[in-house]
Amino acid sequence: MAHPDEEVWAGMLRDALAGDETRYRSFLEAITPPLRRLVAVRAGGMGAAECEDILQDTLLAVHLKRHTWRTDEPIRPWLFAIARYKIVDAFRARGRRVTIDIADFAETLPAPPEEDPTDAGDIERVIGHLDDRSAKIVRAIGIEGVGIAETGERFGMSEGAVRVALHRGLKKLAALRRSMLE
Amino acid sequence: MKTDQLIAMLARDGAPRRPLRDTFCLASAAGLAVALVVFFVIYGFRPDLAAASGDIRLWVKIATPVLLAAGAGLAMAATLRPESHARRMALIAAPLLISLAVIGELFALPAAQWGSALVGDNAVKCLVSIPLLAAAPFIALMQAARSGASTRPALTGAVIGLAAAGCGAALYALFCPDDSPLFVATWYSLAALGMAGIGALVGQRWLRW
Numbered sequence: 004m005a006h007p008d009e010e011v012w013a014g015m016l017r018d019a020l021a022g023d024e025t026r027y028r029s030f031l032e033a034i035t036p037p038l039r040r041l042v043a044v045r046a047g048g049m050g051a052a053e054c055e056d057i058l059q060d061t062l063l064a065v066h067l068k069r070h071t072w073r074t075d076e077p078i079r080p081w082l083f084a085i086a087r088y089k090i091v092d093a094f095r096a097r098g099r100r101v102t103i104d105i106a107d108f109a110e111t112l113p114a115p116p117e118e119d120p121t122d123a124g125d126i127e128r129v130i131g132h133l134d135d136r137s138a139k140i141v142r143a144i145g146i147e148g149v150g151i152a153e154t155g156e157r158f159g160m161s162e163g164a165v166r167v168a169l170h171r172g173l174k175k176l177a178a179l180r181r182s183m184l185e
Numbered sequence: 186m187k188t189d190q191l192i193a194m195l196a197r198d199g200a201p202r203r204p205l206r207d208t209f210c211l212a213s214a215a216g217l218a219v220a221l222v223v224f225f226v227i228y229g230f231r232p233d234l235a236a237a238s239g240d241i242r243l244w245v246k247i248a249t250p251v252l253l254a255a256g257a258g259l260a261m262a263a264t265l266r267p268e269s270h271a272r273r274m275a276l277i278a279a280p281l282l283i284s285l286a287v288i289g290e291l292f293a294l295p296a297a298q299w300g301s302a303l304v305g306d307n308a309v310k311c312l313v314s315i316p317l318l319a320a321a322p323f324i325a326l327m328q329a330a331r332s333g334a335s336t337r338p339a340l341t342g343a344v345i346g347l348a349a350a351g352c353g354a355a356l357y358a359l360f361c362p363d364d365s366p367l368f369v370a371t372w373y374s375l376a377a378l379g380m381a382g383i384g385a386l387v388g389q390r391w392l393r394w
Contacts, residue, residue, distance in 0.1 A: 021201055028196035035188060059191050064394065066195040068334040070202040071266050084267035088336045121188040130186075145186055145194035170198050181393060 006079055008037070013078045020069060031062060038062070038086055045090045049097065055123035061089045063126070063177050096184035129179040137172035144169060205265060208329045213258075216325030220318050220352055228314070228360040242364040245286045247355060249369060253279035253377065254351025261326070261344040265333030271340060276347070283374070286366035294365070305363035308372050314360075315376035316383075319346075319353030323380065327387060335392050342388015343381045350380035 012033060019027030038061055042054045049057075064085050072081045127146075130138050139158065143149040149157070155165045237243045259275040294302060305311075326345045335341035354373050363369075 019199060022199060024196050024199035027199040028192065031192040031195060035192065055188065059186070059188055062188070062191060062195065064334075066198070068267070068394065070332070071205055071334045073266065076266075076268075080268040081266065084336065085334065088267060088334075119187060123186065123188065126191065127186045141194070144197055145190055148190065148193060151197055166198070166200060169194075170200070173195070173198055177394070 005077070008033075009077060009079055012082070013074070016069065016072060016078060017074050020072075020074065031065075034065070034082060035062065038082070041083065041086050042090060045087075046093060049093070051120050052123060053093070053097075055121060056125040057089055057093045059123050059126050060093070060177075060180055061086045063173065063180070064089055067174060067177055092181075092184050125180065125183070126176060129176055129183060132179050133172055133175055137168055137175060140165060140168045141172045141176070203332075205333060208332050209262070209326075212325040212329035213322070216322030216349070217352060219321035219325075220356060223318055223321065224356045224360070227317075228357070230359050231362055233362075234359065237364065240364060242286075242290075242366060243358075245282065245366055246358045246361075246364055246369050246373075249279050249283045249286075250351045250354035250358060250373065250377075252282060252351075254348050254355065257344045257348035257351055261330070261341060261348055264335045264337060264341045264344065265330060267334045267336050271337070276344070279351070283366060283370050287370050290366040294367075299367060302365035303367040303371055305365065305368040305372070307361060307363055308368075311357065311361060311363070311368075311372040312376050312379075314357050315350060315353045315373065316380055317353070318356050319349040319380055322352045323349035323384070327384075327391060330388075330392055331394075333392075334394055335388075338392035339385040339389040341392055342384040342386070344384070345388065346380035346382070346384025347377055349384070350377035353380075 012030060015026050015030035015033065019030050035058070039054070039058050042057045042061070046054055046057055065082065068085065072078060130141050130145075133141060136158070140154060143154045143157065144151070151162050151165050151169075154160075155162050158165075160168070231237070234243075253276075256275040256278050260272050263269050263272040263275075290302070291299070323345065326349060327342070330341055330345060333341070354377065358369075363372075
């Protein structure tokens with residue numbers, strides 16, 4: 004008996020691969036909570052902020068590799084294989100960094116302000132390494148939430164040019180994240 | 186950036202993407218086309234090809250790299266999806282065929298001629314030419330594999346090296362005058378293993394994602 008998510012997710016991604024952006028957004032929203040749980044189970048020791056970074060890297064990878072899912076194959080093994088790959092990457096990178104458990108200093112540090120636990124810093128950090136135009140477009144669409152058409156008007160570009168620049172920017176972001184982890 | 190913001194941004198880049206299979210068909214066609222041009226410009230068919238076609242050795246020499254290219258191509262395709270397992274069995278056909286041919290050759294040839302059949306006339310040329318003819322398929326497949334999602338980049342790179350070597354060797358077999366399976370098993374294999382090694386090194390760096 005297939006997992007109940009299986010057919011729902013497969014249907015959404017099938018439509019998404021045909022270019023339906025609304026269904027694609029639903030797909031990404033649907034897979035995010037289970038992926039977040041998976042990352043927490045496998046990498047919970049790293050801390051919440053780092054887990055959210057891994058989740059975001061996973062979503063970016065799912066996005067850029069979505070065409071590697073064969074529409075007649077089960078979707079969950081495909082999805083979780085991508086997540087595992089990203090978790091392993093994070094562990095490999097962490098092996099080469101000294102991490103200090105902040106809990107050891109809890110009493111001497113002032114209480115941090117309440118932060119949104121889904122706000123992760125690493126992707127935002129690498130946006131600064133994009134070329135100027137890509138960075139502007141990624142910031143407008145990603146952080147301000149401006150639409151494609153409006154972004155085009157703002158920067159005097161056609162919608163097609165904005166789409167191409169966004170796609171290239173996302174690919175570059177993933178590459179920069181990877182080199183950050185190496 | 187919040188995860189919701191990231192999702193909204195990703196959804197806006199939702200244009201349909203080219204399926205992996207199409208990417209590979211294009212890459213294979215382009216790689217083979219360039220390899221054919223290289224073959225006809227630098228090498229060309231050996232003059233006695235028609236005369237040699239009566240000898241089963243020639244057919245083994247051509248079939249082995251063709252099987253290698255096909256098997257390695259299948260193995261490569263399997264590694265490009267993140268959830269799939271390597272299909273090592275696909276790689277077994279070419280070594281099996283050439284091993285049987287070597288055994289047959291050892292029976293067919295008097296022991297005194299084994300050495301000269303193995304060394305042949307063009308060992309160095311073979312070692313240089315197979316990678317040269319394999320270069321275009323290698324680059325094309327490697328570039329195409331970047332759009333895949335191999336969780337074992339070095340393995341994928343190695344089988345790309347083997348697939349490209351199979352293409353290069355199948356072409357070179359039409360030029361090369363050394364037909365003995367002893368020669369093919371030694372020098373063709375050495376060239377293929379070299380390509381696999383280069384592929385593993387390149388894949389390790391290039392196919393990460």
